Amino acid sequence: MGGTLFSDATAALKDSKYVIFGAPLDITGTHRRGTKKGPESIRHESYTFEPFVPDLDIDLEEVDIYDMGDLPMKNPRKEISEAVREIIGAEKVPIMMGGEHSVSPYAVEAFSDVSVLVFDAHLDYREELHGDPNNHACATMRMRHVLKGKPILPVGIRSICKSEFIQAKHDGLNYITADKVRELGTKRLIDLIEDLLPGKLYISVDIDGIDPSFAPGVGTPEPYGIDPIVVRDVIRHFAGRAVGFDMVEVCPPADNGNTAALAARLIKDFIAAREKELMK
Numbered sequence: 057m058g059g060t061l062f063s064d065a066t067a068a069l070k071d072s073k074y075v076i077f078g079a080p081l082d083i084t085g086t087h088r089r090g091t092k093k094g095p096e097s098i099r100h101e102s103y104t105f106e107p108f109v110p111d112l113d114i115d116l117e118e119v120d121i122y123d124m125g126d127l128p129m130k131n132p133r134k135e136i137s138e139a140v141r142e143i144i145g146a147e148k149v150p151i152m153m154g155g156e157h158s159v160s161p162y163a164v165e166a167f168s169d170v171s172v173l174v175f176d177a178h179l180d181y182r183e184e185l186h187g188d189p190n191n192h193a194c195a196t197m198r199m200r201h202v203l204k205g206k207p208i209l210p211v212g213i214r215s216i217c218k219s220e221f222i223q224a225k226h227d228g229l230n231y232i233t234a235d236k237v238r239e240l241g242t243k244r245l246i247d248l249i250e251d252l253l254p255g256k257l258y259i260s261v262d263i264d265g266i267d268p269s270f271a272p273g274v275g276t277p278e279p280y281g282i283d284p285i286v287v288r289d290v291i292r293h294f295a296g297r298a299v300g301f302d303m304v305e306v307c308p309p310a311d312n313g314n315t316a317a318l319a320a321r322l323i324k325d326f327i328a329a330r331e332k333e334l335m336k
């Protein structure tokens with residue numbers, strides 16, 4: 057089966073608990089371009105998986121999921137923040153598929169009270185790049201600005217320019233490098249995230265946080281990355297506290313489909329794990 061909607065997104069909007077949408081923004085990519093095809097490719101690959109997630113004993117066919125399609129990206133900030141405000145106002149969980157990472161701050165600014173967990177290879181902690189504060193290389197900085205003091209924690213980091221390094225130290229920004237993730241192991245990594253991020257969570261997954269051997273279809277690949285199983289297990293652990301989720305930077309022209317498949321699978325795992333947590 058193929059289709060234009062995410063698999064298992066068969067609910068009507070009014071009955072839905074999860075609202076998936078695409079934000080195919082692709083204007084500031086600095087290396088390989090093509091993330092505008094991300095949502096389409098993730099939806100396509102989502103049909104390769106069984107709806108049943110056996111290790112969680114959750115059947116996604118029984119979960120109310122709605123896919124509202126792609127936003128037009130004529131005014132990305134307005135479209136995304138308004139869509140997310142509407143979704144969370146109706147007490148549903150938004151799941152956004154990028155597009156470049158610049159879309160994440162527009163979603164985060166719709167929330168009034170979240171901490172943000174980011175997976176990324178790149179610290180994205182510039183005030184601007186090429187004169188543009190909304191460049192995808194500025195995503196963490198932008199999110200920090202809209203969070204009004206709530207913490208943001210990038211995990212999987214291994215690319216930081218010198219000015220970002222100095223700025224992060226000056227601001228007291230916590231981040232966890234890919235090497236630190238390996239040193240800690242999953243359980244201690246989860247404990248550390250628990251300590252650093254209180255309350256409700258927004259989870260932003262830049263798929264390039266995962267090693268390019270698992271996720272080669274990205275705009276800016278960065279070797280020495282983290283394992284998708286670690287990302288899955290952290291997402292599963294924190295899903296019950298998550299009120300929003302995004303999956304960004306899948307770049308289909310650089311992909312054989314496996315990166316988009318991994319992205320789709322992580323979205324499904326997020327939903328299944330959140331359902332499981334809410335049953336407890």
Ligand SMILES: [Mn+2]
Nearest residue numbers: 177178262264
């Ligand atoms: Mn990145």
